[in-house]
Amino acid sequence: MRLSRAFIPILKETPKEAEIVSHRLMLRAGMIRQQAAGIYSWLPLGMTVLQKIAQIVREEQNRAGAQEILMPTIQPSDLWRESGRYDAYGPEMLRIMDRHEREMLYGPTNEEMVTDIFRSHVRSYRALPMNLYHIQWKFRDEVRPRFGVMRGREFLMKDAYSFDLDQEAARKAYQRMFVAYLRTFARLGLTAIPMRADTGPIGGDLSHEFIILASTGESEVFCHADILNTPVPGADTDFMGDLSPIVDAWTALYAATDEMHDEAAFNAIPDDKQMTARGIEVGHIFYFGTKYSEPMGAKVAGLDGVERPVHMGSYGIGVSRLVGAVIEACHDEAGIVWPDSIAPFDVAIINLKAGDPTTDAMVERLEAQFEAAGKSVLVDDTDQRPGGKFAAMDLIGIPWQVIVGPRGAADGNVEVKRRATGARETLPETGAFAYVTETVTK
Structure with missing residues (x-):
């Protein structure tokens, strides 16, 4: 699912009627x-x-x-x-x-x-x-x-x-x-x-x-x-x-x-x-x-x-x-911070520079790999600034974030973040896929 086409009306401000x-x-x-x-x-x-x-x-x-x-x-x-x-x-x-x-x-x-x-x-x-x-x-x-x-x-x-x-x-x-x-x-x-x-x-x-x-x-x-x-x-x-x-x-x-x-x-x-x-x-x-x-x-x-x-x-x-x-x-x-079993998506792939050929290609490959493995994926392909993208994905609470930026993509690397702990790792593209899917399976 592409965020640009998903109906997820995120609010920046908290409605006043919300007490808890x-x-x-x-x-x-x-x-x-x-x-x-x-x-x-x-x-x-x-x-x-x-x-x-x-x-x-x-x-x-x-x-x-x-x-x-x-x-x-x-x-x-x-x-x-x-x-x-x-x-x-x-x-x-x-x-x-x-x-x-x-x-x-x-x-x-x-x-x-x-x-x-x-x-x-x-x-x-x-x-x-x-x-x-x-x-x-x-x-x-x-x-x-x-x-x-x-x-x-x-x-x-x-x-x-x-x-x-x-x-x-x-x-x-x-x-x-x-x-x-x-x-x-x-x-x-x-x-x-x-x-x-x-x-x-x-x-x-x-x-x-x-x-x-x-x-x-x-x-x-x-x-x-x-x-x-x-x-x-x-x-x-x-x-x-x-x-x-x-x-x-x-x-x-x-x-x-x-x-x-x-x-x-x-x-x-x-x-x-x-x-x-x-x-x-x-x-x-x-x-x-x-x-x-x-x-x-x-x-x-x-x-x-x-x-x-x-x-x-x-x-x-x-x-x-x-x-x-x-x-x-x-x-x-x-x-x-959703438990893995009921999260709305298993993985969020964040494209930090949508429209860049290198990042777009890596995002598409990762998306295809995860979906072929039976994992549901939300791709942030919007033109928001990186800070807005990170805040939105933290708010939604998807268990894994795979962050694809132009510098890392040029070297074949991505950053992987575990939402529950905040832990981040920089891994090769293929290693990121294996790391996330094996951990989700466990």
Whole structure:
């Protein structure tokens, strides 16, 4: 992609409405545009990151045995009346009347709808365990939307819903999602700490929030420092096996947000292991038993032939929120520092003298080499001054910058910069290609 043709509307000044780092940088880097309070258009750069995050989430859900569906954004109110949540949910729910005067709503979550889908098709325990998920837009009419995509009214979420015969099987489903979440966030370049959480309006008696540490986080968190060294399960994890040792390893150490903090339990931790920090919630999982299946008649026949309400859980990841959360955790004074796995481009090639035959030819060769190796490339072929080019690429946060100038090109050399560390090396053209591609592969 050539920057001269890319739609990346970079802003030199920070819009006054941007209160936190991620909001400022997303607006300045041309990733989003606000259309109304808490509602954003996603521009090409932001959309690319959003899709990469969604794909990693999708791959880990599939690996854990969940099956993807797609439910509509607009839901009939009758389903919510069945569960008893229509009036209880509160003003965050956007209620709608269609032209036939039927009460509808813009879904803030999908427990009722997925329960209706399940009860319409499943009658026997032989179909269990089952986990259905989708990645879909939600709407919650926040009284004070702020912080950009971190607390918007419209947001993209992955929500999964498990169905099991009894409590024991349902808790195993919960453990599968617990482990899948650890893997998901690790692949996004994040360390997410599972913390015991309040179940809120979703209901149930077992819940964990997954929190990433960031100085600008909305919550104060308290934990045992050793939890940061707990190993994340590998790609060879057997999701149908016994996952309790992995879950126990993470939950045995104290970790809580300010809402669930137990001062006495925290004080029992050795002083040198007590850690307090700020954190951002990026995922939330719940087990709620028969809260929805019982009132909505979602039953299956067991081995004895008796029909019983299924036990359920729900599991959310804020996909659009994660874009902002990653930036909150991964930035410096110059701009965004994307983890390799979700960067909008793998490599930025900066042509310091566009139009010069030598630099143009070297840029074209490097671009072709990287793309042939499966790496996405953004070429700055504009006529900006070098300082402006460097500032723009630092702001966007592409992991690697390959800088091609007329003096170096005349000698067959380029400069390579690693965005995360700022380290620079002057290398021969072929050496630069090998160095970057081998490092990205690692």
